[in-house]
Amino acid sequence: MSFEKLDDTMMKTYPTKVYRKRKKAAMVNDPGEVKEIQANVRTIPGIITQRGCTYAGCKGVVLGPTRDIVNITHGPIGCGFYSWLTRRNQTRPENETSENFMTYCFSTDMQDSNIVFGGEKLLKDAIQEAYDLFHPKAIAIFSTCPVGLIGDDVHAVAREMKAQFGDCNVFGFSCEGYKGVSQSAGHHIANNQIFKHVIGNDDSRSDSKFRVNLLGEYNIGGDAFVLEELFEKCGIELVATFSGNSSIDHFANAHTADLNLIMCHRSINYVAEMMEVKFGVPWTKVNFIGAEQSAKSLRKVGAYFEDPQLISRIEEVIAEEMLKTDEAAAKYRPGTEGKTAMLFVGGSRAHHYQDLFAELGMKTLAAGYEFAHRDDYEGRRVLPSIKVDADSRNIEELHIEKDPERYSQALQDRKAALMEKGMEFSDYEGMMAQMEKGALVIDDISHYEMEKLVEVYKPDVFCAGIKEKYAVQKMGIPLKQLHSYDYGGPYAGFDGAVNFYKEIERMVNTNVWGLIKAPWSTQSAMSAKYARG
Numbered sequence: 001m002s003f004e005k006l007d008d009t010m011m012k013t014y015p016t017k018v019y020r021k022r023k024k025a026a027m028v029n030d031p032g033e034v035k036e037i038q039a040n041v042r043t044i045p046g047i048i049t050q051r052g053c054t055y056a057g058c059k060g061v062v063l064g065p066t067r068d069i070v071n072i073t074h075g076p077i078g079c080g081f082y083s084w085l086t087r088r089n090q091t092r093p094e095n096e097t098s099e100n101f102m103t104y105c106f107s108t109d110m111q112d113s114n115i116v117f118g119g120e121k122l123l124k125d126a127i128q129e130a131y132d133l134f135h136p137k138a139i140a141i142f143s144t145c146p147v148g149l150i151g152d153d154v155h156a157v158a159r160e161m162k163a164q165f166g167d168c169n170v171f172g173f174s175c176e177g178y179k180g181v182s183q184s185a186g187h188h189i190a191n192n193q194i195f196k197h198v199i200g201n202d203d204s205r206s207d208s209k210f211r212v213n214l215l216g217e218y219n220i221g222g223d224a225f226v227l228e229e230l231f232e233k234c235g236i237e238l239v240a241t242f243s244g245n246s247s248i249d250h251f252a253n254a255h256t257a258d259l260n261l262i263m264c265h266r267s268i269n270y271v272a273e274m275m276e277v278k279f280g281v282p283w284t285k286v287n288f289i290g291a292e293q294s295a296k297s298l299r300k301v302g303a304y305f306e307d308p309q310l311i312s313r314i315e316e317v318i319a320e321e322m323l324k325t326d327e328a329a330a331k332y333r334p335g336t337e338g339k340t341a342m343l344f345v346g347g348s349r350a351h352h353y354q355d356l357f358a359e360l361g362m363k364t365l366a367a368g369y370e371f372a373h374r375d376d377y378e379g380r381r382v383l384p385s386i387k388v389d390a391d392s393r394n395i396e397e398l399h400i401e402k403d404p405e406r407y408s409q410a411l412q413d414r415k416a417a418l419m420e421k422g423m424e425f426s427d428y429e430g431m432m433a434q435m436e437k438g439a440l441v442i443d444d445i446s447h448y449e450m451e452k453l454v455e456v457y458k459p460d461v462f463c464a465g466i467k468e469k470y471a472v473q474k475m476g477i478p479l480k481q482l483h484s485y486d487y488g489g490p491y492a493g494f495d496g497a498v499n500f501y502k503e504i505e506r507m508v509n510t511n512v513w514g515l516i517k518a519p520w521s522t523q524s525a526m527s528a529k530y531a532r533g
């Protein structure tokens with residue numbers, strides 16, 4: 001069945017008002033004529049969304065992977081517990097004496113009495129206890145929903161404790177879960193505070209020639225380890241990774257890098273833009289998912305530095321690495337060629353992983369993000385704002401709607417600066433321009449829509465997260481978690497591509513899920529009990 005028929009099969013059963021809204025978030029793709037898609041809007045109440053909250057985006061995603069900040073969740077214990085290492089972000093302290101607090105789950109364990117009488121005293125006591133126990137370089141406080149509702153001032157508490165300690169950076173995040181429409185608001189809040197309180201605090205500079213930061217790489221399943229090794233092989237110094245396998249000292253020093261490489265644009269574009277304006281560090285997008293994209297991204301770095309020695313070293317490394325990936329692709333492709341995939345993940349991965357499937361000769365039938373913005377789908381022409389010159393931390397933000405002329409001038413300037421360096425600048429770097437004509441794009445897919453898609457189109461593999469995994473497998477289709485990688489990975493870089501090829505070939509050729517029959521499908525008594533409408 002073609003996707004044009006989708007309305008009847010998937011969305012027509014919604015009440016009229018819901019149908020009208022959801023329809024704007026789903027479309028059949030045409031890369032030649034990228035259309036407007038609804039994104040980053042509130043989920044309709046009653047719909048089961050796959051999204052997470054603002055606290056998750058701030059604490060779990062952006063700051064969670066940093067090992068030597070004591071991250072205290074100010075709130076009920078569940079918020080801290082369920083955001084504790086479930087993302088499989090790994091870390092590797094420099095040596096045995098280096099601090100690593102990631103194995104601890106710090107929380108104020110807020111109770112009913114704190115809701116009634118306030119929780120600031122509880123928070124101060126928790127910060128003091130952490131300081132006395134560990135004497136960390138930094139303590140960060142993360143607000144959960146009740147904190148905003150009762151009005152605890154985490155920033156005032158942070159200022160007071162910082163002044164009292166004198167040797168510990170204490171800062172807070174107003175990342176209450178209910179803010180914004182998704183995790184995305186949490187990314188923004190995290191970026192702003194890390195920029196304000198940490199980046200720029202250490203001006204020391206190594207004398208290496210090619211110094212870059214990698215932004216939006218969180219070391220899920222060890223991805224950052226693979227990329228660290230790859231950069232080292234090429235002779236490129238990684239000053240800071242935000243925030244996979246990172247330390248607060250790396251962040252403090254990040255502004256001294258020559259170039260920012262953005263891997264996940266969605267979660268960290270704000271830091272890149274602020275660093276460009278305040279410290280003059282240019283940025284460009286990269287993608288180290290897939291062998292082809294990894295090679296292209298390394299070449300981008302070579303082109304930026306315009307150094308013949310670096311360029312030839314990069315070519316040597318690519319040639320060497322490609323031997324491995326070509327060999328693996330040839331081995332696994334006979335089992336994967338012509339198979340189909342669907343990808344519904346938070347932000348950039350639903351886009352980036354399509355390249356890996358293409359390397360396996362697999363077709364992406366449908367894809368979408370949980371919380372990305374229109375620019376992630378449609379490309380940079382819809383970038384909502386662009387930041388321009390400022391010497392202070394108050395950066396001027398140009399909005400396309402408010403000041404279209406200056407906005408487009410600023411965009412042109414950035415484009416010219418990149419082109420001058422021989423780098424590519426595309427107005428259409430979003431997912432839709434790279435997807436096939438006729439593929440389906442759906443934003444913030446609901447659980448119901450997902451089940452319908454699987455039922456009707458039966459992909460060979462469905463990629464999503466833990467909330468979707470077991471429902472899809474019960475429908476007979478293998479599900480690969482592209483958040484946590486299940487128990488696998490790394491999947492980034494060339495070594496990661498080899499792991500992914502192997503894993504997917506195995507998954508699309510197993511019929512184990514199809515063999516499982518739910519008891520209610522064969523036993524009438526159960527079927528009556530668990531019958532669905």
Ligand code: CFN
Pocket residue numbers: 057061087183216218220264265266267345346347348349350482483484
């Ligand atoms: S590691 Fe990243 S790549 S940071 Fe982001 S948008 Fe989440 S935690 Mo889950 S897997 Fe996912 Fe992306 Fe960037 Fe991860 S696709 S939803 S907030 N994400």
Ligand code: HCA
Pocket residue numbers: 051052053056057060086087088183346464465466467481483484
């Ligand atoms: C988050 C984190 C998450 C959840 C993954 C999932 C992750 O959004 O809070 O739903 O399986 O990658 O761990 O995206």
